Amino acid sequence: MEFGCVSAGCPNHWIRYGKYCYLFVTRYPMEWIDAMTFCKTYGAILAEVKSSSVNTFLRHEARRLTGIFWLGGSDMFIERSWKWMSSNTRFYYSTWGHGEPNDSGGEHCVQLHSSFNYAWNDAKCQNRFNFICQKAA
Structure with missing residues (x-):
């Protein structure tokens, strides 16, 4: 599958990878909890990365768009x-940067960091960053 292509089964501006559609939100940086709420309004969640292939796809797209992107992980509790x-x-899968977390x-709160x-x-969850929403295709 080619990165960055819009595929059948996903709304406009969403990118399909595997069985999910992803929306990379770069126009409206938000705090982590607000990003989660934004995704919910579209029937989606903040992206959950459970495999190296999904991580590679998300990293590729984030690098192409540039910036820092929230993911749906946290240890707040x-x-x-x-x-x-x-x-x-x-x-069960993670790919932390050197010395992180x-x-x-x-x-x-977890982010893909440039x-x-x-x-x-x-x-810090109160920082405002781009984010990635995910929902089933």
Whole structure:
């Protein structure tokens, strides 16, 4: 499958990869909780990365669009117990940047960070960043 192509089964501006559609929101950077709410209004969730192939796809698109992107993971309820919040599932796959997650000053939300070549980073949930929504195709 070619990256960046719009495929059948996804709404306009969403990109299909595998059995999901992804929307990369770059015009309206939001706090993590607001990004989650935004995705819900479209029947979607903040992206949950459960495999290396999905991670590669998301990294490729994020790099193409540039910027930092929220994902749907957090440890806000139990420190260092990272979960995908919409599905309430623990991380069984992860690709943290070097030295991450480090909880520097209360960082509890996951992002794809450009400074780490789009590896994962924990950041303060109140920061405003781009984000990625995900829903079934």
